[in-house]
Amino acid sequence: MNLQRNWPVLALVLLLAAGLSAPLVTGASAVAFFLEVLLGGLMSGVLYALVALGFVLIFKASGVFNFAQGAMVLFAALALARMSEVMPLPVAFGIAVLIMIVFAWLVERLVLRHLVNQEGVVLLMATLGITYFLDGFGQTVWGADIYEIKLGLPKTPTIVLDNIFQGGILINVEDFVAACIAALLVICLAVFFQKTPTGRALRAVADDHQAAQSIGIPLNRIWVIVWSVAGFVALVAGMVWGAKLGVQFSISLIALKALPVVILGGLTSVPGAIIGGLIIGVGEKMAEVFLSPVMVKAFDLAGGGIENWFAYVLALAFLLVRPEGLFGEKHIDRV
Amino acid sequence: MIYRENGQFKTSYAADQQLLPIAQDRWFLISLVVLAFAAVPLFASDYAFRALIIPFLILTIAAIGLNILVGYCGQISLGTAAFMAVGAYAAYNLVVRVPEVNFIVALAVAGLVSAAVGVIFGVPSLRIKGLYLSVATLAAQFFMDWMFARVKWFTNYSPSGSVSPAPVEIFGWQIQTPVDKYFFLLAILVVMTLAAKNLVRSHIGRAWMATRDMDVAAEVIGISGLHAKLTAFAVSSFYAGVAGALWGFVHLGSWEPLAFNINLSFNLLFMIIIGGMGSILGSFFGAAFILILPLLLNQLPGGLGIPISTALISHLESMIFGALIVFFLIAEPHGLARLWAIGKEKLRLWPFPH
Numbered sequence: 001m002n003l004q005r006n007w008p009v010l011a012l013v014l015l016l017a018a019g020l021s022a023p024l025v026t027g028a029s030a031v032a033f034f035l036e037v038l039l040g041g042l043m044s045g046v047l048y049a050l051v052a053l054g055f056v057l058i059f060k061a062s063g064v065f066n067f068a069q070g071a072m073v074l075f076a077a078l079a080l081a082r083m084s085e086v087m088p089l090p091v092a093f094g095i096a097v098l099i100m101i102v103f104a105w106l107v108e109r110l111v112l113r114h115l116v117n118q119e120g121v122v123l124l125m126a127t128l129g130i131t132y133f134l135d136g137f138g139q140t141v142w143g144a145d146i147y148e149i150k151l152g153l154p155k156t157p158t159i160v161l162d163n164i165f166q167g168g169i170l171i172n173v174e175d176f177v178a179a180c181i182a183a184l185l186v187i188c189l190a191v192f193f194q195k196t197p198t199g200r201a202l203r204a205v206a207d208d209h210q211a212a213q214s215i216g217i218p219l220n221r222i223w224v225i226v227w228s229v230a231g232f233v234a235l236v237a238g239m240v241w242g243a244k245l246g247v248q249f250s251i252s253l254i255a256l257k258a259l260p261v262v263i264l265g266g267l268t269s270v271p272g273a274i275i276g277g278l279i280i281g282v283g284e285k286m287a288e289v290f291l292s293p294v295m296v297k298a299f300d301l302a303g304g305g306i307e308n309w310f311a312y313v314l315a316l317a318f319l320l321v322r323p324e325g326l327f328g329e330k331h332i333d334r335v
Numbered sequence: 336m337i338y339r340e341n342g343q344f345k346t347s348y349a350a351d352q353q354l355l356p357i358a359q360d361r362w363f364l365i366s367l368v369v370l371a372f373a374a375v376p377l378f379a380s381d382y383a384f385r386a387l388i389i390p391f392l393i394l395t396i397a398a399i400g401l402n403i404l405v406g407y408c409g410q411i412s413l414g415t416a417a418f419m420a421v422g423a424y425a426a427y428n429l430v431v432r433v434p435e436v437n438f439i440v441a442l443a444v445a446g447l448v449s450a451a452v453g454v455i456f457g458v459p460s461l462r463i464k465g466l467y468l469s470v471a472t473l474a475a476q477f478f479m480d481w482m483f484a485r486v487k488w489f490t491n492y493s494p495s496g497s498v499s500p501a502p503v504e505i506f507g508w509q510i511q512t513p514v515d516k517y518f519f520l521l522a523i524l525v526v527m528t529l530a531a532k533n534l535v536r537s538h539i540g541r542a543w544m545a546t547r548d549m550d551v552a553a554e555v556i557g558i559s560g561l562h563a564k565l566t567a568f569a570v571s572s573f574y575a576g577v578a579g580a581l582w583g584f585v586h587l588g589s590w591e592p593l594a595f596n597i598n599l600s601f602n603l604l605f606m607i608i609i610g611g612m613g614s615i616l617g618s619f620f621g622a623a624f625i626l627i628l629p630l631l632l633n634q635l636p637g638g639l640g641i642p643i644s645t646a647l648i649s650h651l652e653s654m655i656f657g658a659l660i661v662f663f664l665i666a667e668p669h670g671l672a673r674l675w676a677i678g679k680e681k682l683r684l685w686p687f688p689h
Contacts, residue, residue, distance in 0.1 A: 065466040114665040120466050121411050125608055126664050128601065133657025136650040144646055259470050301485040302496065309481050312474035316459065319471060323463050 036171075037289050038282060043175040045281020046182045047244075050237035052261040052273040053186070054230035060206040060268050061226035062112065065120060067127040071134040072231055074252040076100055077238025078138045081147035081247040089151070093239070100231030101224075108224045135252055144249065149242040151177070178240040185236050186274060189229070193270075202226060206268070260315030266328025276326065280311045338682045354532065371521055376514045384513035391626050392520040393581045398606045398618035399531050400574025405604070406612035407535055408567035409547030410460050414472035415575050415603045417479035420595035422449040422576025423583035424489050427500050431491050438503050442523075442580050449576020450569040457568030461561055476597050484592040499589030516585050523581070527574065532615050534570065543567050544613070605656055609663050611672030620671035628655065 058066040083092035193199040204212040265276025292304030422445035459471040542563040545553035610621020636643040
């Protein structure tokens with residue numbers, strides 16, 4: 001391991017270890033509290049990771065910095081929530097998948113096809129346009145209230161590990177299921193990418209557009225597929241998120257957090273998206289719970305809320321010392 | 336027939352390099368400015384001033400600033416509203432703490448403070464570019480949103496977090512009625528437009544454009560990328576800062592931190608995409624377009640007699656904005672300004688096509 005290149009990784013690991021061991025000094029109940037915060041952070045990290053996953057898939061295959069991933073999550077969740085009101089959930093889920101595939105096809109047909117070979121910044125702005133369109137369209141068609149997705153899971157928190165810590169640790173079964181769904185999705189994606197011919201074609205396109213095209217892989221179809229997969233991931237993310245917090249417009253905004261996640265994890269790395277999501281989720285919660293009160297006291301603030309920008313500033317710091325992220329490819333357009 | 340340059344010979348370098356070499360353009364612009372100063376206050380209603388004209392004048396300044404950064408220097412920014420906020424709060428703190436200071440001075444300070452902050456957030460652009468930079472500017476946006484909401488010093492310890500400065504007064508001129516505001520803003524806009532137009536055609540502007548088109552090639556021919564990018568960030572943030580101070584003091588009067596949120600940043604970006612990137616004129620078109628469209632959409636259902644809820648209108652509005660962005664990026668990447676230029680070319684040949 002090259003220390004000079006990898007010191008940010010080491011620093012991060014050390015920071016996490018220090019955070020984990022710090023409460024040991026202060027006592028066991030503090031450990032339980034710390035673990036609760038950690039778990040809460042991991043849960044929101046799973047959600048960030050799911051959004052970031054769709055983001056990475058699209059960036060790898062088409063080089064598009066997809067700002068619209070959050071809007072896709074909102075749209076898919078709205079579709080699922082509204083349709084599940086009139087039909088059983090699995091049927092609604094199936095139809096929602098179809099809707100996302102149609103959406104992917106339309107994006108390829110109406111937007112990407114016309115912007116081939118444009119600069120990345122132009123594509124980014126195009127996805128910003130898609131974001132606005134999709135936000136407006138979704139709320140026009142499906143309504144703009146807060147909707148529920150009922151997965152039929154118990155909402156009551158459970159206490160575990162109460163024989164180790166006094167009072168135990170509170171966790172939600174729902175959160176746990178969400179994490180399992182996310183893990184299952186990642187495994188499915190890994191199998192899809194490694195074992196199927198389509199997955200191999202996707203990886204070839206991600207490696208080198210021209211080479212892939214020259215051996216007869218149809219780029220346009222690949223783009224439709226990868227946007228469909230990203231749409232599917234968005235649907236799962238929307239379902240998990242909507243079941244936890246209700247489907248509402250703020251999903252689209254919270255999903256902006258996927259940007260720092262992918263910067264941290266590396267724009268082209270699927271494991272990076274997962275681990276980046278978890279780090280951001282945990283880091284944010286930790287900062288809010290442990291750092292916020294200190295800052296409020298030190299600078300006489302009118303309240304905490306540093307989780308609104310913590311992820312971005314962390315990503316910014318990463319950009320300065322290690323622009324390719326934790327797991328990204330080393331090649332990057334340096335100036 | 337009317338618009339042609341036959342017989343307008345240039346006999347000196349000064350004449351060759353002037354801002355508008357065609358006499359008709361000069362007269363058109365001069366009459367437009369005169370008309371704006373003399374005729375508009377006679378005809379526009381108070382509502383038109385408040386809802387359209389005053390926001391237009393201020394946001395045009397901000398859009399020119401953003402256009403310098405994105406359109407001329409090629410550095411994307413999703414945090415313009417943050418720099419506007421810096422300007423607004425800098426001016427507010429100066430005015431509150433040193434009440435005898437002239438508002439013009441406060442505006443300049445707002446611009447300069449904002450420029451300094453812009454340079455700080457522009458530093459990552461030296462290492463990273465394009466897509467990555469958008470995250471750095473987003474960091475600026477969210478951090479500033481939080482800072483002005485939470486750090487009490489900036490809002491002068493106001494309990495609600497909103498600030499309301501005293502009405503603007505310059506050399507005894509109380510700027511309170513919409514017409515007064517209009518004159519004041521129009522004068523500032525004219526000065527700043529002239530400055531921007533001259534800046535982008537100077538050596539600084541050429542350095543920006545060279546960096547935008549190909550940074551490596553620009554470095555090879557001796558243009559310092561560091562200098563070009565940081566000046567672009569500084570000038571752009573200066574414009575945003577002045578616009579922010581005007582937005583707070585003149586348009587809003589009193590404001591909350593959320594007045595400068597990310598939606599404003601996106602709207603400004605949309606203005607320059609639709610208006611035309613790399614064009615000062617485009618900033619005017621874009622600002623006008625983005626401001627007029629919602630007003631029209633609000634009038635439309637009443638005019639047609641179809642009852643549509645305001646929520647639905649705002650959704651339709653965002654749909655139309657989104658579709659237009661994609662449309663302009665595909666069909667006319669140089670925006671409305673390019674359409675204007677094409678129209679002028681056509682007019683030169685009209686009515687005989689050769």
